[in-house]
Amino acid sequence: MSTSPKIRVQGLWKHFGTTVALQDVNLDIEENAFVTLVGASGCGKSTLLRTLAGLEHRSAGTLLCDGQPIEGPGADRAMVFQHYSLYPWLTVLENIRFSRQLKVHTQDRTAADVEAAAGRADALLRLMGLTHVARHYPSQLSGGMQQRVAIARALMSRPQVLLMDEPFGALDAQTREVMHDLILHVHRLERSTIVFVTHDVEEALYLGRQVVLMAPRPGRIDTVYQVPLPAERQQDMKLAPAFNELKREVLARIRATSGMQTDFELLAKLSQAGSLDLTE
Numbered sequence: 001m002s003t004s005p006k007i008r009v010q011g012l013w014k015h016f017g018t019t020v021a022l023q024d025v026n027l028d029i030e031e032n033a034f035v036t037l038v039g040a041s042g043c044g045k046s047t048l049l050r051t052l053a054g055l056e057h058r059s060a061g062t063l064l065c066d067g068q069p070i071e072g073p074g075a076d077r078a079m080v081f082q083h084y085s086l087y088p089w090l091t092v093l094e095n096i097r098f099s100r101q102l103k104v105h106t107q108d109r110t111a112a113d114v115e116a117a118a119g120r121a122d123a124l125l126r127l128m129g130l131t132h133v134a135r136h137y138p139s140q141l142s143g144g145m146q147q148r149v150a151i152a153r154a155l156m157s158r159p160q161v162l163l164m165d166e167p168f169g170a171l172d173a174q175t176r177e178v179m180h181d182l183i184l185h186v187h188r189l190e191r192s193t194i195v196f197v198t199h200d201v202e203e204a205l206y207l208g209r210q211v212v213l214m215a216p217r218p219g220r221i222d223t224v225y226q227v228p229l230p231a232e233r234q235q236d237m238k239l240a241p242a243f244n245e246l247k248r249e250v251l252a253r254i255r256a257t258s259g260m261q262t263d264f265e266l267l268a269k270l271s272q273a274g275s276l277d278l279t280e
């Protein structure tokens, strides 16, 4: 008997005026999956993620989470953005507790609610290595630390689905590696379903069990790759021949679908001819 997927995308279209940002996207994402979305700029990665978050209306198609239509944002799905979007006037701990406080009105809050929230916030502080900065303000933290706070805040309401839009895009290479292992740890521990957008193919392959490659103009799914690595990832797996082979294949496919190759070919032809005759 086949179980239904956590997220089902069927015949999804999204238009922005005359731009077709998503063309007939079909994708099933299983519970506890870690799916990464890659592809050339403008291929619709963020639009697909924002549609799953309920932040963007679809033009046509079906979007289901646990078999229920996605009609807007919901506590079952949390989003983490590239820019940490923390409240600068709140401490780390207050930032983490904030989403929970929004859900329960002060007058309806019971002692058990407060206790459960405090316990969850403490557990997340420990999980994200933030206990020692719990009373600091965001401006006192490094970028990597701020992004840990943003992830902890997203996890506070125990979302089943975590939607991440280039969350480590602004971090340096070393901090990114640390964050990669941290998010894999979070994924194991929380058993969440993660959909993660990135420009970085190595990041996509290291984190994802499945890599969805999208192509632009119109935005669409081109290829879905299964990553041939054990579920338990370790940094030295990036040296494995199978990892590098797939990385080369994905990069070549992104180049082929981006239209950039044509530009490079044209430039090569022009430089051989020794002139830039654009009338050709």
Ligand SMILES: Nc1ncnc2c1ncn2[C@@H]1O[C@H](COP(=O)(O)OP(=O)(O)OP(=O)(O)O)[C@@H](O)[C@H]1O
Binding pocket: 016, 019, 020, 021, 039, 040, 041, 042, 043, 044, 045, 046, 047, 048, 199, 219
């Ligand atoms: N709010 C909007 N209004 C108009 N057009 C939009 C809007 N959002 C996205 N688009 C267009 O939709 C297409 C897909 O954009 P999207 O941002 O989803 O791509 P992306 O793959 O995430 O790009 P990038 O990798 O550069 O972030 C692009 O052509 C973009 O210009």
